[in-house]
Amino acid sequence: xxxxxxxxxxxxxxxxxxxxxxxxxxxxxxxxxxxxxxxxxxxxxxxxxxxxxxxxxxxxxxxxxxxxxxxxxxxxxxxxxxxxxxxxxxxxxxxxxxxxxxxxxxxxxxxxxxxxxxxxxxxxxxxxxxxxxxxxxxxxxxxxxxxxxxxxxxxxxxxxxxxxxxxxxxxxxxxxxxxxxxxxxxxxxxxxxxxxxxxxxxxxxxxxxxxxxxxxxxxxxxxxxxxxxxxxxxxxxxxxxxxxxxxxxxxxxxxxxxxxxxxxxxxxxxxxxxxxxxxxxxxxxxxxxxxxxxxxxxxxxxxxxxxxxxxxxxxxxxxxxxxxxxxxxxxxxxxxxxxxxxxxxxxxxxxxxxxxxxxxxxxxxxxxxxxxxxxxxxxxxxxxxxxxxxxxxxxxxxxxxxxxxxxxxxxxxxxxxxxxxxxxxxxxxxxxxxxxxxxxxxxxx
Numbered sequence: 001x002x003x004x005x006x007x008x009x010x011x012x013x014x015x016x017x018x019x020x021x022x023x024x025x026x027x028x029x030x031x032x033x034x035x036x037x038x039x040x041x042x043x044x045x046x047x048x049x050x051x052x053x054x055x056x057x058x059x060x061x062x063x064x065x066x067x068x069x070x071x072x073x074x075x076x077x078x079x080x081x082x083x084x085x086x087x088x089x090x091x092x093x094x095x096x097x098x099x100x101x102x103x104x105x106x107x108x109x110x111x112x113x114x115x116x117x118x119x120x121x122x123x124x125x126x127x128x129x130x131x132x133x134x135x136x137x138x139x140x141x142x143x144x145x146x147x148x149x150x151x152x153x154x155x156x157x158x159x160x161x162x163x164x165x166x167x168x169x170x171x172x173x174x175x176x177x178x179x180x181x182x183x184x185x186x187x188x189x190x191x192x193x194x195x196x197x198x199x200x201x202x203x204x205x206x207x208x209x210x211x212x213x214x215x216x217x218x219x220x221x222x223x224x225x226x227x228x229x230x231x232x233x234x235x236x237x238x239x240x241x242x243x244x245x246x247x248x249x250x251x252x253x254x255x256x257x258x259x260x261x262x263x264x265x266x267x268x269x270x271x272x273x274x275x276x277x278x279x280x281x282x283x284x285x286x287x288x289x290x291x292x293x294x295x296x297x298x299x300x301x302x303x304x305x306x307x308x309x310x311x312x313x314x315x316x317x318x319x320x321x322x323x324x325x326x327x328x329x330x331x332x333x334x335x336x337x338x339x340x341x342x343x344x345x346x347x348x349x350x351x352x353x354x355x356x357x358x359x360x361x362x363x364x365x366x367x368x369x370x371x372x373x374x375x376x377x378x379x380x381x382x383x384x385x386x387x388x389x390x391x392x393x394x395x396x397x398x399x400x401x402x403x404x405x406x407x408x409x410x411x412x413x414x415x416x417x418x419x420x421x422x423x424x425x426x427x428x429x430x431x432x433x434x435x436x437x438x439x440x441x442x443x444x445x
Contacts (some may be wrong), residue, residue, distance in 0.1 A: 045425025
């Protein structure tokens with residue numbers, strides 16, 4: 001890790017201006033990761049990665065170019081400057097490229113508690129994976145294992161630009177998962193569980209992860225097929241979050257600027273019912289996707305993207321904002337070798353008032369979905385069709401497992417007919433409580 005990364009980036013930008021660039025920015029990313037995997041108590045993977053990269057973006061008029069490198073020698077960095085400026089002089093003009101105005105920049109960098117300084121040993125991660133898999137295999141009915149994995153990673157990011165911005169932040173992430181099979185022969189079923197957190201101490205206990213994975217697999221044994229028709233669908237939280245992700249894709253500024261989103265004309269409209277609020281919070285304490293500023297140095301803030309059902313904003317970086325004659329919302333994300341693009345941070349659907357049992361209490365016939373298969377979503381029209389598995393609901397109660405079904409609808413209608421339970425937990429970065437969607441089409445046997 002470079003201790004004076006901001007000075008190095010400033011020197012690089014100064015050389016770029018001397019070589020003919022009008023302006024520019026540079027990003028330094030230093031990352032480390034460690035991961036282990038095992039199956040049936042035998043090691044299958046032990047990987048460690050350490051990477052440091054610098055990306056230089058320069059502007060010559062309304063032309064931009066990006067060059068990145070992991071070689072920080074003076075000769076290589078001089079070559080990076082020369083190539084970037086030469087490229088920027090010949091590429092086509094982009095009327096929407098450019099740095100942020102100083103007034104848009106983050107001037108205060110909040111403390112978000114997103115960095116755990118402790119680094120686990122390989123032995124620690126192996127122990128977590130062992131305990132998780134042992135607990136999963138100890139569940140009555142579990143017959144085989146796909147294994148358990150544990151991982152850790154950290155990153156240090158510095159962004160510096162000729163508009164005066166220069167800040168650094170660090171982040172970390174721990175994870176643990178287990179997947180097992182229950183039953184025998186052609187009647188085997190698979191399931192898993194997962195935990196992730198910024199701090200190791202915030203993870204679920206390995207034994208809890210394993211027992212949950214085993215119990216989930218056993219519950220899926222002896223599935224039946226269902227008939228076809230229209231039924232209410234209950235989405236388990238781990239698949240409900242996919243609907244929040246589909247919404248995020250639909251309000252991404254790049255898609256709006258290209259007119260490739262089914263929500264492109266919905267600003268200010270009631271996209272959901274009045275009981276739905278969706279929040280994007282880049283400053284959530286210990287959030288898995290928290291960051292103190294965006295990839296272009298623009299200030300970011302907590303936003304109600306959906307407020308009482310109505311769409312209030314797009315996810316915008318500088319380029320998409322300029323295309324739409326708007327201001328950046330501070331959602332630029334970037335790597336060292338590519339230009340910024342808009343993306344959400346800690347995105348979640350606020351919980352409702354009913355518990356999951358209450359949410360399904362009046363359902364005479366319906367499906368509780370725990371797994372989605374394939375990706376049948378049309379971002380232009382909102383048409384939705386996914387393979388699914390889960391449980392049949394009868395008279396408000398989970399009755400028996402089901403599989404080999406397809407659920408279909410249109411996201412516009414699904415959003416309008418969506419209601420939520422009160423069981424929100426933050427596990428992934430895009431999160432949701434249990435969700436109910438009425439009037440979906442189910443294709444079974």
